[in-house]
Amino acid sequence: MAVDLRAKLGHIELPNPIMTASGCAGAGRELAQFMDVSKIGAIVTKSVMLGPRSGRPTPRMAETPSGMLNSIGLQGPGIDAFLQRDLPWLLSRGARAVVSIAGGTVAEFADLAGRLSDAAGVTAIEVNISCPNVEHRGQVFACDPDASAAVIEAVRSRARYDIPVFAKLSPDVTDIVAIAKSCVKAGADGLSMINTLLGMVIDTDTMRPHLAGLTGGLSGPAIRPIAVRCIWQVREALPNVPIIGMGGVRTGLDALELILAGASMVSVGTTIFHDPSACMRILRELEEELTTRGVDRLADVVGLAHESRVATGRPVSPHAAVRRK
């Protein structure tokens, strides 16, 4: 009856595939007021940097149709505070901690990986090489295959061997497959996609850019088709590389769509802002959707869309057509 929802994060097994998306759940503490953080696959932390960082001026946010722009600029207290306060708290709650790291240089990323490896209890590292809210485009490592590889190689060599390293990719590139291949070749155990897309809003009353940082990262259901496309393309090229899918997931059905495209895990982000317990709801909905389709093992449907296209092109179960309207 119950669906086997276990998911593989590299060699690590998670009880289910639903995770928070980096930057949308802090380090889990705030969400714990509304849900049991140990019940979802993992908490992916807000990107941690070496030192404290104040971020960008306000306004930092703009609502857009089915989406939002954020221009936070990686505000956070730094790795020392994270290791002292946040990581122990996550572990004390029985949560699995996937730690997102961000840096301005290859060396900073490597140092962060080293610090996390010295601490006990880090489930995996997600390397944020694709934050668009940095001083200049050249700092978005994920825009360049070689720069991406340099970071991943440095992180992989400094991270403890049993901690999987996932590279978080940007969809704002000409060929995401090239970046993905480069990261995997450099040692990435898996890929996270997608980060936000660079966007902009102009306030028609003040006739000036709405965000103090001028541009911001677009997230929310508006970008889901882009996430599906990116996951699809990378899964097609690298069928054996695990993918954490994210981008506009609001329901269990949305999560299933990313899984069918090739994601083994799914992160929930912007939706948390108006539904703090969204991860638990989406997990429940995903299980229902799988049950409806007669699927008893999540792993059986990861990347399934690729197969059905070749096979018959018809839905797995007749219910699917009904449910999708």
Add this chain to the structure above:
Amino acid sequence: MTLGETEAQAGPVQVRGTVLTVRRVDAYYAMTLVAPAVAARFRPGQFVTLAVGGPDTSMLLSRAFSIHDVRPDHGGTVEFVFAVHGRGTQWLAERRARDVLDVTGPLGRPFPLPRDPASCLLVGGGYGSAPLFALAGKLRDRGCQVDFLLGAASGDRVFGALTARRTGRTATITTEDGSLGSRGMVTDMLDQVIHEARTDVIYACGPMPMLRQITALAGRYDIPVQAAVEEAMACGIGVCMTCVLPVIGSDGITRMSRSCVDGPVFRGEQVRWDDVGTIPFDAFGAPGWEPRSRRAAQAQAANGSSESERGKSGLSQARPVKPGHGGRGSGGNLGKQNHGS
């Protein structure tokens, strides 16, 4: 961690709230929701967030509203006041009795109450006065004297003028067009009211410029100000980092603090009002913030790795990184974010 446990008990809840009434109040709307768990936990100054637009909404951000009042009827109701100035608030105004909304609260740091009876002045701008009436009740329970000073652009935008007159020891109203009370802003009358009421403490809620001026004026008389700020929020629960403003901590360090969890009520003199909307150069984590001595020590402790890496970055990385664009503390990006003084 006993602190964590008490926090959890007193903390917010996410519930389905049933609309009891939505009514026009002059230029505003007042909505009453049946939400017993929220009502039970409420303390004046706290707020709720609502998801707007229904399950398939294109509006993803929570709307935050300070709680006007809670009542025991129907197990516990929560009332808040809002103005329609966008599609989200328009949608809310169109809700009817028995509609069900996703509501989270009560959120944020409430108004602290004086230990001993004091003369309290409650200052509200526009519908910023909404949270002040529940506060007034609590203050009176403690034997405090309550004076009101409310203002807005016009008479129909002064929320609660009647209640203030009925329940306050004094109530002073100002409008910019002179349609109610005296013509001008609340800050024009503040001096006079403080003297007449012999004010010990000021509670204020309203637009940032008003809060800034009140804090400055009250500072001259050494009167503490508890100010509830109105910052744009996306989540209201402390995860999105959208609603930050520069606040000086008890350790003297300025941090970009979240108005949703560290506020919305701040001590007036702790907020760097003139720097709101900027990252002050001396804020915790601002570019170049870290003391030089500590930076040097860290660089040494790291075996000079980060410095040498930067120096030879053209070799070790395919993409050359210019020194000075190395991110935190590099100084190369100083000018970019420092709009403040």
